[in-house]
Amino acid sequence: MQGRGIEAEQFLSAGTRVRLDLGKDLTVVTGPNGAGKTNLGACLDLARAVIARAAGDPAAERLSLYESAGYDGAASFWVALDLHLDQPRERRRVWAFVCAAYACSPRGEPADPWADEDDAQVREWLAEESLAPLWSGRLLVRYEAAAVRPWFAAWEFRHGDGTWHVVLEGDGSGQLRRGPADPLAPLAGAGSVKDWLLASKPQAEARLDFGVALEQMSQPVAFSVQSLPAGPGRVPASLRELAPGLSATAYTNRGFTFEYVLSSLLQRGVVLTDNRRLPLRRRFSYDEIWERPICATALTSPLSCTG
Numbered sequence: 669m670q671g672r673g674i675e676a677e678q679f680l681s682a683g684t685r686v687r688l689d690l691g692k693d694l695t696v697v698t699g700p701n702g703a704g705k706t707n708l709g710a711c712l713d714l715a716r717a718v719i720a721r722a723a724g725d726p727a728a729e730r731l732s733l734y735e736s737a738g739y740d741g742a743a744s745f746w747v748a749l750d751l752h753l754d755q756p757r758e759r760r761r762v763w764a765f766v767c768a769a770y771a772c773s774p775r776g777e778p779a780d781p782w783a784d785e786d787d788a789q790v791r792e793w794l795a796e797e798s799l800a801p802l803w804s805g806r807l808l809v810r811y812e813a814a815a816v817r818p819w820f821a822a823w824e825f826r827h828g829d830g831t832w833h834v835v836l837e838g839d840g841s842g843q844l845r846r847g848p849a850d851p852l853a854p855l856a857g858a859g860s861v862k863d864w865l866l867a868s869k870p871q872a873e874a875r876l877d878f879g880v881a882l883e884q885m886s887q888p889v890a891f892s893v894q895s896l897p898a899g900p901g902r903v904p905a906s907l908r909e910l911a912p913g914l915s916a917t918a919y920t921n922r923g924f925t926f927e928y929v930l931s932s933l934l935q936r937g938v939v940l941t942d943n944r945r946l947p948l949r950r951r952f953s954y955d956e957i958w959e960r961p962i963c964a965t966a967l968t969s970p971l972s973c974t975g
Contacts, residue, residue: 669753674688674711676748679714679747680739681702681704681739709940713940714731716935717731718837719807722927723932725934735813748807748808751804760909770862771786771904774860784902787904791906795876795877801832802823806823808824817839820851821927824848827879830883836930840856840888842890843888844858844890856887857887858890859889865878868884891926893923894923895920911924
């Protein structure tokens with residue numbers, strides 16, 4: 669995962685909109701106390717915390733701390749991270765998610781609870797490269813204290829001349845929509861991933877193209893992997909690849925949204941550590957003094973050490 673920018677407004681000490689562009693190489697931020705270095709780390713931590721519950725990230729426990737993070741008591745603020753998924757394993761996780769969402773889409777009656785045929789079909793037809801629009805985007809987090817659901821998060825991305833977004837937190841959570849992320853957008857019914865992708869499939873070709881489907885989108889899509897009904901059968905390969913390590917029972921008891929994908933990738937791609945500096949020790953035991961060299965300084969001589 670590559671960070672390309674951090675932006676915030678009315679967040680902590682940022683009273684106006686601030687932005688830091690990040691290059692491909694190492695970025696080192698320095699400055700005196702109060703310059704805003706810690707705020708940059710808080711932007712990363714907040715983004716993780718808002719979507720952390722989906723993947724079981726402990727960062728979710730810190731979310732309540734940010735409810736009072738508005739500048740000078742502001743009741744609303746926003747933070748955005750510009751990210752690019754540049755690692756093959758990250759792109760593979762996105763592909764496995766879309767395939768699992770397709771395979772686990774409702775099939776009507778009688779339904780195949782394990783969707784083996786659909787899973788094999790989408791894994792053959794959907795090229796990983798067609799998901800390139802999802803690889804680069806903006807993770808946008810908004811807080812509005814007066815709202816019934818104060819936290820809103822979305823993954824906003826571009827394709828061609830258009831903009832789309834996936835709602836991660838807030839009203840319409842789990843939907844893929846056309847247009848910029850908007851927490852006040854009216855709710856609308858959503859179609860299944862399978863029907864949406866098939867509607868744009870060329871009749872004579874065994875091929876699915878995510879980008880073409882975006883351009884032909886006419887309504888929101890339920891961009892999620894539905895929980896499988898309990899019963900005999902096998903867990904689709906795409907679902908096992910998306911969330912490895914779960915038992916068959918666990919797969920039948922939970923669904924997965926795109927929030928799960930981003931949260932799991934952020935958990936590995938963004939590592940934050942606390943200040944690990946320890947205070948100077950003023951007292952030592954008698955044994956410690958004689959077990960290690962003693963360093964002494966003099967006003968007229970350089971530092972010297974004697975055993």
